[in-house]
Amino acid sequence: MAERGAGSGVQSVERVFELLELITAAGGEVMLSELAASTDLPLPTIHRLLRTLMAKGYIRQLANRRYVLGPGLIRLGTAASQQLGVLAGLQLRSLVDQLGETANMAVLDADMALYIAQAPSKHSMRMFTEVGRRAHTHATGVGKAILAQLGDDAVRAIMARTGMPTPTTMSIGTVDDLLVDLAQIRERGYSIDDGEQELGVRCFAMGVPNAPTPTAISVSGPVSRVDDAFAQRAIPALRAAADSISLDLNPAA
Structure with a gap:
């Protein structure tokens, strides 16, 4: 026994x-x-x-x-990530219905932001990020929302392993600048990617509380639509969605 x-x-x-x-x-x-x-x-x-x-x-x-x-853990991790994305699908679709822009969910996986779920915008001009894509955490809204859940030492270690490529002129290129940005993210409760991954695209992202692995959700779109007025609607919607996903992941809490 x-x-x-x-x-x-x-x-x-x-x-x-x-x-x-x-x-x-x-x-x-x-x-x-x-x-x-x-x-x-x-x-x-x-x-x-x-x-x-x-x-x-x-x-x-x-x-x-x-x-x-x-490698045996990869199979388990892939299945778990897919299930996590399925669980969040309803909330992501709700964000698109409310805000009209693409909603994504990503987790920290092998030091990168791994996109595990998406609800696309109905606009013809929208952000294209495929489920299964990996991106550097320092240059994406979801990635920075994920990093903000970690301590500064852990962030430095991740940057040392992955490097800090700068996809655009707006990208953060040093650890010290990144830590300043993460401090601001922790204080206000959400991250902003303002052309750091792709020029002309703005993203608002927020961490999912009490997720089994550092996780974040986001809404993204062209700066012509994702403006200050959009932010006023997006932040509370993201917070409600993140809290709802957290409750789904922790039903006994």
Whole structure:
């Protein structure tokens, strides 16, 4: 019979997820000694759980003996992202009905903003972003709304790994400038992409509270329509949609 923990969960399952979360928090690659230092689990237990995860393809061991997240997690993550997008579809369509512009949802995945759901505008001139597309977080509205949910050290680490390309002359190109922008986003509660990804396109985005992974939703369109008056309508609509999605993701909260 499976061993039960102090709570209502199964202890061995809790321990497996603890190790996976520790590896993830370390950037996806750790030494055994680093895991041992980060948990109270006995070393033989860590060895046993790692062997099980390796056999299932959820982690791998490199030639330098470091453990990394394995391809088995990609399948699970893809399915989970798709389900999250399906869950948010009703709210995204509601945003389009209210505001008339394209609504998107993205999550943080491998240091990038991954678009997982979209409700397109009915306008012939609209923003085109495909579901499944990845974009640098510092140059998109959803990406900055996602980064604003992280600490500055985590943001610096992501920028160090991905770099900071500047798609347009309006793009943020330094970490220090990005951190200033993120501080403003945290204070006002939403992000603005004003031609930073594509000139002539403006985007308002907001994080989804208590999502299982950093998540944001947005509305985007040409600056000729997405103006200050649009913002007055968009911000409360985004907030209501984000809160509704959060409740759907956390029904027991």
